[in-house]
Structure formats: C-alpha cells, structure tokens
Amino acid sequence: MPLVTSKEMLAKAQKGGYAVGAFNAENMEMVKAIIQAAEELKAPVMIQTTPSTVKYGTVETYAAIVAAEAEKASVPVCMHLDHGSSFELAMQAMHAGYTSVMIDGSKLDFEANIAETKRVADVAKALDIPCEAELGKVGGKEDDLEAEADTNTDPQEAKEFVERTGVTSLAVAIGTAHGFYVGTPVLDKERLSEIRQVVDIPLVLHGASGLSDEDVRDCVKRGICKVNFATELRAAYSKAVKELLAEKPDTIDPKAYGKTAIAAVKELVMARMKVCGCDGKAEK
DSSP states (O other), X not given: OOOOOSHHHHHHHHHHTOOEEEEEOOSHHHHHHHHHHHHHHTOOEEEEEOHHHHHHHOHHHHHHHHHHHHHTOSSOEEEEEEEEOSHHHHHHHHHHTOSEEEEOOTTSOHHHXXXXXXXXXXXXXXTTOOEEEEESBOEEEETXXXXXXXXXXXXXXXXXXXXXXXXXXEEEOSSOEESOOSSOOOOOHHHHHHHHHHOOSOEEEOOOTTOOHHHHHHHHHTTEEEEEEOHHHHHHHHHHHHHHHHHOTTOOOHHHHXXXXXXXXXXXXXXXXXXXXXXXXXXX
C-alpha cells in the first residue's frame, strides 16, 4: 500500500496500549528487512532516517526507496524524518514525500525550542503531516548530536510545550541514551507516568537500543506509543556482514552481503516489534 502518515497508527497504539516500532534505515537492505519483518508479524511500522543518513543519500533517494517497498507491502508503512535538525530539512523531507517529520530543538532553550518547533508544526499541520518534537535532552550520541548529560523532561513544561507548539507527538527524556549503554540505564519511569497524566498526545521513547525487554514493556505500559531503534540495527547488519566475510573471504558480490544482513536485521526487528506489542495490530 502507499505510504501512510503516523497519525492513525500512533492513535491506535495509544488507544490499544502498545507502541509502534520505529526503525532507522541506512540503505535499501535495511528498508527491505524492516518491511519484511512488519509483513511477517502483520505490524504497522515507521522507517526513519537521520540528518547524516540523508546527507549521505538525500531525502529524495530514501523517500523513493521506502515508497517503492511500501507500495508492495500489505501493512501500513510510514516514512519519518528522525531528529530533523532544521526547518529547512523538515521542509525538504515533506516535499520529497516523507509522511512524518521530527524537528529536534532540544539543544535550544525552552522558548527557542517552542519557536522552532511551532514553525515546523504549523507547516506540517497545513500539509496534514504529523510532527514530532523533543523536550529535555536524551543523552549519548545520535547522528551528529551529542549530549554531555541527561536533562529529563519536566511534566509541566511538556504540557505547556505541546499546547503552544501544536505538535502531534513528543519525545521525552527519562534517562535513556542514544547509542549502546556503557552501564545499566536507570530510567525515571515515574517521570514518564507524570508526563502521561498531563500530556494527551502520543509519547515517544528515543535511545531504546540496548534497553531490556522489561524496560521497554514497562515504558509502553506507562504511555509510550512509539519506540525508536537505531544503533542495534546497524550493529546487527555489520556483524552479519563481518561473519560472512570471515567465513567466506573471497565473497565479492554485494548482494551476498545484503542477503545475510537483511536476515539479521529482520530477526532483530521482529523481536523488537513483539516487545513493543505492535505485532498483529495491522489487522485491527
């Protein structure tokens, strides 16, 4: 089916008490793996690209790849700009065919974040495209953004932020980090519950790679409707290719790398979809 927006799938997730898995893709093989996983589990899915990914391949190229693969799929697929770094990039993505965008103004102060976010959200609303934003800082490294320390989201600020910007989903900081964790993450789950009480739009969890299944399930239970996975997909892809080359060092056909990587990424995506509880939800 053609690409869809995230509006309906996230609304259903919020109502149904599960989360949609959102997976970052770097190339055609990862896109195929993610959609194959979604089809096998009959799950709605969001495929994401970050600013550095589209700098490498352009928004037009990724939008075309995902749209072509989604057209053949029997489940809803949404194409999302993850961590949109500027108003201009968000506009380029929507113009190229992305059906959901994020504007990340979390590095700005509260008022500047509101102003930048509202600027994107207003245009997105006019185009009937959902807009995600981030309040608070998720630690670690994501794309070209690096946070020195975590600053968890304040519930009352979150309420004001959503009301003033008109965003349709909000990424919150509760102690997760981008990339793999050095130690065991300590999540402020009570903070998440407090945010859920005062914010009525879908909430998003970033930095889920490396979190335990139990932590992800608990966050979903407390109101997370979308969970982002990036780093662990890249790791699974790379590990599969390295193992193939170690076993068969004379392999020169890129399709051979691709096939083994697709299998590894698909297996991981299916496991994460089951943890999010979105398996089987494309049928409802």
